[in-house]
Amino acid sequence: MNTKKIWNILIVIAVIALVVWKLVANKQEIDEVAQRSLLINPTVPVRVDKVKYLDLSSDIYVDGRISAGNEVTLYSKVQGIVLKKYKKAGDKVSKGTPIAQAENSVIKETLGLAEMNLANAAVDVERYKKLADAGAVTQREYESILIAYRESQRNIAELKDQLANTILTSPVSGILETDYFEEGTLLSPGSQVADFVDPSHLKAVVNITENEVYRTKKGDKASLTTDVLPDYTFSGIVDVIASKGNDLLSYQVEIAVNDKNAGMLKPGMYVSAKLLTGETSTTKELVIERKAIIESLKNAEVYVVKDNKAHKQKITIGKIYDNYVTVTAGLNPDDKVVTSGQINLVDGRDIEITNK
Template sequence: MNLKKFSISIIVILLLGLIVYRIFSNVEEESKNNDKGGKKSPMAVNAIVISEMDYANTISLSGSIEANETVEIRSEVSGVVEKIYFTEGTNVSKGQVLIKVNDIELRAQLSQAQTRQSLAGENERRAKLLLQKEAISQEEYDIASAEFRSLKAQTQLIQAQIAKTTIRAPFSGKIGLRNISPGTYVTPSLLITNLVNTNQLKITFSIPEKYAAKVQVNSIIKFKVAGTSEEFEAKIYAIEPSIDITTRTLQVRAATENKNNSLFPGTYANVELPLDVVKNAILIPTEAIIPIQNGKKVFVAVNNMATERRIKTDTRTENNVLVIEGLKKGDTLITSGIMSLKADAPVKVTLQ
């Protein structure tokens, strides 16, 4: 029994010794690591020296290109298409006949109405003569006169219906693809084709409300469309009088000439809207900015140490951002390795 207790005591002492040994080993290793950390070599980074310049402040927006005029061609009366006078995809002139709807029944109704009108007109003339001779009463004459006027209005109504069987182009433009053929029975609900005026186009876009006061009618904007590197110009001609309370934006519309028909209605436009010229502006590369909660930050090199700076920004271009607070002329802005940097870390700067 005493031997057993002695053995257990030996084992416990050995375990305690092992634990104490591990603790002291870890402390010594951590101390060595700390010594090495204190002598950590500086991180190699690229940087630029901040300078000031005059900057034409612009904002990039998405817009939509629309036709200056566009209309769906439909028939106002129901009937069978007698003839089609246009070719798909061609230009037509204002007033040009596009479609003729069969009007035989309407013309028969017109002939009947004109006969009745002629008879009523003769009756009205005779009644007027008899009234002058006091052979009939005023009431009898009024009845004859009303009958004549009613039949005359009916004749005019049928003539108006006949006129609607000839469908004309309301303005000059390019006609679209047709959805009918000769012999098709058309109704007011059936879309025949589209007519679009593409000689001049409209670009509609919306700007954030904070820039609303900086937009002026007759200002020139530049825009690009997908599929071409060509840059186009347009002139602002209309601005909505109020802010959209849902999106907090202001809608703006500009016009441009569609030279060579290189632009198509319905496509998107990347709009560059000029706002003003900022004197002594500071622009920095987009890749130098780190988004953080409630703002943005950058690293600047001060005495070969990385220092954090919170910044406030305004508009941005394709590659740069306008900084309005947090940096000054002469600061050395770190532009590479920023995601690995920590405040007060040593750096070796290479100026770009």
């Protein structure tokens, strides 16, 4: 091995040694800072609560969105160009309010000709009736003329319907939510014209689990809250429960909002719903406050107080009841768990209980 390679190896070894020394020094410095912190703040103030048995309500808590109770889409029944647009998106409308006029000149002309044909057919019916009574024509010939007359009547009725349908009107009272046309738009039968919502009848749409659906029934009371209106709680009632679950094994529930302040809610708002099932636990359950958990609910951990020290403890939770969770493993009755101040704790840290 030549001298140059030896020097390169020695340089690499020296760099590695320097890095290791620096890391060790940093670790020692961190430990010293931690020790000084412990000396300056030997205890951490915390609030605690006992693990206990409680009778808990089985009310269901779930999030959802506000939707209009009546949402209707208007489709064109005729073919023609829009001549006049009377209403636009965002306008308030009443049931039957005209929102657009489609061309109708061809229909009017066809209707005029049909009415003339009907008048002629009426004359023929009268004439053939007299001839049939006199035996000048057969009864079959008279009936053929009568059938033609009735066909003309049906044709006129259809044309009048088509003429009326050239005036597109709102199917409900409410708000014209979205329009899909402008003046000059060519409509065809079945084409989408506009969407309407009736904000006077609102509902909250939520999804509940397969376990919760068996505890929910139509007519159950509910309460709704939203971050947009934090000072209000809105009352509601379970109106519809899906009979079939979706791919996520959840069931859609519609809650009719029957609160006097329902007008403050808007379709599309996110809400938190509380379904009041009226049931209670058949047995007392071991619970802790939800805020005691320092990790996720799936990997739940708490700080348990023993000998004025906080010890981190893994637990297994069961049901979730608003501010409480049930504990199925990891804790015993009367254990004390930290509910406030966890952010300043490490495993084994001395603590001072402030809510003795």
